Amino acid sequence: MRPPPIDPVRPPLPLALPGGQRGRLIALPPGSRAAALLRVGAGSHDEPAEYPGLAHFLEHLLFLGSRAYPQARSLMAFVRGCGGRLNASTRERHTDFLFEVPADLLGEALGRLLDMLARPLLDIDAQLAEREVLQAEFQARGAERETLCDAALGTALAAPHPFGAFHAGNRATLPVERPAFQRALREHHRRFYQAGQSELLLAAPQRPAALADLLRATECRLARAPWVERRPPPLGLTAGRWLRLQSDGRPRLELAFAVEHLPAGGEAALDLLADRLTGEAPGGLASRLREAGWCEAIDLRTPYRFAGQGLVAIGLELTETGLSARAALVEAVCDWLRFFAEAADWHRCWDEYRRSRQRQLSCLGPLERVRYWAEPGAWSAATAEAAVRQALSALLGQMRRLRPLVLTCDRRPCEPRQAGGFPLRLDGEVPPRAEPRRWRWRQPEPNPWLRPAPAALPAAAIDPALRCLERGDTPGPGALFLRWRLAETPPGLWRALGAALRPTLWAARQAGVESRFEDGEGGWSLQLHGPADLLPQVLGALAGLLRAPPRAALAEALRRQADEAGDGGEMPIRRLLRRLPQFWTAESAAASRPQDLARAWHGARWDGLAAGLPAASSGRLQAALARLPGQPVRGDSAGLAPDAGLRWWQAADSGESALLLFCPLPSSAPATEAAWRLLAQLMEGAFYQRLRGELQLGYAVSCSFRQVGGRSGILFAVQSPSASVGQLLAHVEAFLDERQAWLQALEAAPLAEEKARLVARLADAASSPHELAEWAWQARLAGRDTGHPERVRAALERLRRDEAVRQLAALRAAAGGWCALANAPPPPGWRRR
Structure with a gap:
């Protein structure tokens, strides 16, 4: 008998756990x-005031080995x-530990997770080493715009509140050597x-009874103790104040609102407001402000939220014209x-x-599902519409009652000051006056992709x-x-074309379709x-726009295309990772024009791959393909030519040293x-x-082993506040030299175990339609057929030490x-890209 279909919008079921712990099952x-995902109901705002960063430090230490699992056999190594995938985060009032693994390994991973949380080693030498990691993280975060914005907002609180304090932790605030600490x-x-x-949240294919047995079999338990109640003081944000923060990158404006006593439904109300406010549909706020030439994008974030209290920040990425307006x-x-x-139509x-x-929930993977449902107020099929409407009314009422605090981020000089542990260049300013303007807002037309399919x-x-x-x-996720x-x-044309497609790509994302448009x-x-x-519907809409985007939109996007200054406020290593697919793209000093798009498409050849699409969609899919610019490629295309030698691309010289x-x-x-x-598997943990x-x-x-635009290889990534790029490269080379002798001396049993783990890992990936499609596509980009992944797995089973x-x-x-x-x-011996 076939099991009933899974309902992706059904809230998780309660799960009985040993020891009185709360649990839910997806x-x-x-x-x-x-x-x-195991959520501990305590975070940075619960740490002792005399030791800023202690909660974050503890999160790090828990991964360094436990009583039953030393670091070499810990959850991270496993x-x-x-x-699998693994992460952790320390927030204001909770700390999350989460992982994703093959389903048959769930029990082993849970045993390690519970043991590391209940019985950590907390070795002093390990603490001293990890404190240096937090020091490096503190220095890296001190260059990130979002961190600096939060610190600046914290200076505007009228009374002491944990949000205005320093919680990142560094060498000075974590006196590991002191017994009191x-x-x-x-x-x-x-x-x-x-x-x-x-609370433990599980997403698994096992039945509840089997999971309960698995958890009862786990030797380790968290200690029994009652919930610790905490009540935060009022936020007391100074309304109507204007601040200016000196910062690299594009100009940015943040409007901050303090909210208190939000009723039940507040989580979904904030989510709904963000969906409406940041939408790219024609006639919406973002579209109108872009048409005015003031703003490139809008976002809404909540840098603090707990027990009905929160700080809501509406961010606007400004143009130079917008900065003056x-x-x-x-x-x-x-x-x-x-x-x-x-005036908006609520229904x-x-x-x-x-x-x-x-739509979005129907395509989430297991890790993304536990992240979504970890929030107790996340929307589900059981969410009461009336409660969300009441919470939204309360939220908007508070946001409209007082003027927002306004924070401007731009390059103009400001006086240095220390705030929240981070060095800021921050000044107050007199609020400028605005000329009255009637906007005559209207509600955008409904997204057609949220309606039943034609x-x-x-x-x-x-x-x-x-x-x-x-x-x-059957209905489910697919890939194109x-x-x-x-x-x-032509240079810049890809970026400008992507900007012109933005409203359509946003509508697709709202309907659950994630997209990437890349230059390679x-x-x-x-x-x-x-x-x-x-x-197929989304591709059909994009096909026409790719061939002939609105001329005004393309011209405007070309005029405003981002330059190096647009990269400010982001960690250097992240900037480099975004640029990696463009490493092999030729550079040109010539500017692009809208008419260059037709020339680019002339003679273009396309090919592609589809996975998981129902046979019933073939008519609509072929109609979309017929509208694509360029001509289809018949047969397999050749792979990319080898690129021997040492090639170097120098990005903007800013921030800490970073190397890919x-x-x-x-x-x-x-x-x-x-x-x-x-x-790559043998080196991953050792390199770290x-x-x-x-x-x-x-x-x-x-x-890690990576596939980038049709090229497969091993990627080493390092960012350092203390070493130069040349020194980082030397450390990578020295590590590789050391590995040669290590591999030759590695005993047969551990090598066979690692190989078996990788075989199982690739077999697990092949059972995932999404991962299999990604791998098959990378093989096609490299000029290989879709049977290449299976041949790699077979070759791995035959692999001998001498070949490795x-x-x-x-x-x-x-x-x-x-x-x-x-x-x-670049150092000597390298040629510039």
């Missing part, structure tokens, strides 16, 4: 991976070894890391809030919001340029990948992931890829331990070329 279909650390752990203060912008946003509160807003969440077109044969993997026969090879790619070697690529029955070293495979043979994947733990170079350190040693030597010798992105000039 049922997943058979074959899914499993995920867990999850990495099985190809050790007592405070252990007391914080004893008080909050217990069953009554935590800040007063008018503030009035426009406040006027829109008045319109939304008084239409609620219907769209409900449909949007239904009638299917007659079945049609799909153009062979689009390779179709398995087709779904397209690539255009262009004879020439020799052309552009488009990726769509989401409800399979919707993808991407080492492509020297050959496309399955045996070569199998060996390099094994090498060496550069972050032992050398203490910085907070951002990683090593030989391939490590090829990696060290840069046999496939080395590609470096860094914010410093």
Whole structure:
């Protein structure tokens, strides 16, 4: 008997857990991976005031080994070894620990999670080393605009509140050597890391009874203790005040509102407001402000929220024109809030919001599901419309009652000052006057993709340029990948075209379709992931816009296209990661014009891959393909040419030293890829331990096998506040040299175990339609057929040590070329990209 279908909008079921701990279960279909999120109801605002950062520090320490699982066998090592995902975060009033693993390994991962939370080692030497990691993280965060904005907002509180205090932690605030600090650390752990203060959320394909048995079999338990009640003081934000923060990057304006005593439904009310306020639909707030030439994008964030209290910040990315019209912008946003509160059609807003969440929830993976449902007020099918409407009314009432605090971020000099532990350049300013303007707001037209799908077109044969993997026969997620090879790619045109597509891509995202439009070697690529029955409709709309976007929108996007200054306020390593796919793109000093798009499409050739699309959608899919610019490619295309040698791309020299070293495979043979994947797995944990733990170079350190625009290889990433880029490169090279002797001396049993783990990891990926589609697409970009992943798995099972040693030597010798992105000039022997 087939089990009933899973309802993605049904709230999690209560799950009985041993020891009195609260639990909830999200049922997943058979074959899914499993995920867990354990939320401890305590965060930075619960730490002792004399030790800022203690809660965040404890979160880090818990990963460094427990009584039953030393660091080499800890949760982090286990999850990495099985190809899972792992994360943790310390917020104001809670701390989350979450992972995703193959479903049959859920019990082993849970045992490690519970043991590390209940019985951490808290070794002093480990604490001293980890304190240096927090120091590096503190320095990196001190250059991030969002962190500095929060610190600036904290200065505007009328009375002491935890939000205005420093909680990041650094070398000065974490006196590990003092007995008083050790007592405070252990007391914080004893008080909050217990069953009554935590909740476990599971997303798994196992039945509830099987999960209950699994949890009862886990040896470790959190101690029994009651919930610790906490009541925060009033926020007391100084309304109507204007501040200015000196900051790199594009100008930004933030309007901050303090809210208190939000009723039940507040979580969904904030979510709904964000959906309406940031929407890109024609006639909406973002669209109108962009038409005025003032604003590029709008976001809404809540830097603090707890027990019905919160700080709501509406952010606007400004143009230079908008910077000089800040007063008018503030009035426009406040006027829109008045319109939304008084004149918007509530039933239409609620219907769209409900449909949007239904669409989005239908395609979330296990880890994303536990993140979503961890919030107790997240929208579900059981959410009462009346409660959300009442909470939204209370929220908007408070936001309209008092003038917002206004924070401007731009490059103009300000006086230095210390706030919230971070050095700021912050001044007050006299509020400028705004000329009255009547906006005559209107509600945008409904998103057509949130309505039932139109009638299917007659079945049609799909153009062979689009390779179709398995087709779904039931509603579910799907994927579409397209690539255009262009004879020439005018500079900036890809970015401008993406900006012109933004309203359509936003409407698709609201309906559950995630997209990526990227610039790569020799052309552009488009990726769509989401409800399979919707993808052909979205592609049809994008096809016409790609061929002929609104001329005014394209011209305006070209005029405003981002330059290096637009990268300010972001960690250097993140900037480099965003640029990695463009490493092989040719540069040109010539500017683009709207008419260059037609020339770019002339002679363009496209191919693609589809996965999970139902057979009934073939007619609509082929109709969309027929509208695409360019001509379809018949047959398999050639792979990318090897790029031997040492090539270097220097990004803007700003912030801490950051280096990406991407080492492509020297050959496309399955045996070569199998060996390099094994090498990446063997090096991942050791690289992290060496550069972050032992050398203490910085907070951002990683090593992994990556596929970038049709090139596969191993990526090393490091950001450091203390070492130069040249020194970082030397450390990576020294690490690789050390690995050669280590691999030759590695005993047969551990090597076989690592190989078996990787085989299982790849088999698990092959069982996931999303991961299989991604892998098959990368193989196609590289000129390989869709059977390549299976050949790699087979080659891995036959892989011998001598071949792995030989391939490590090829990696060290840069046999496939080395590609470096860094914010410093190249060392001798490297040629600029």
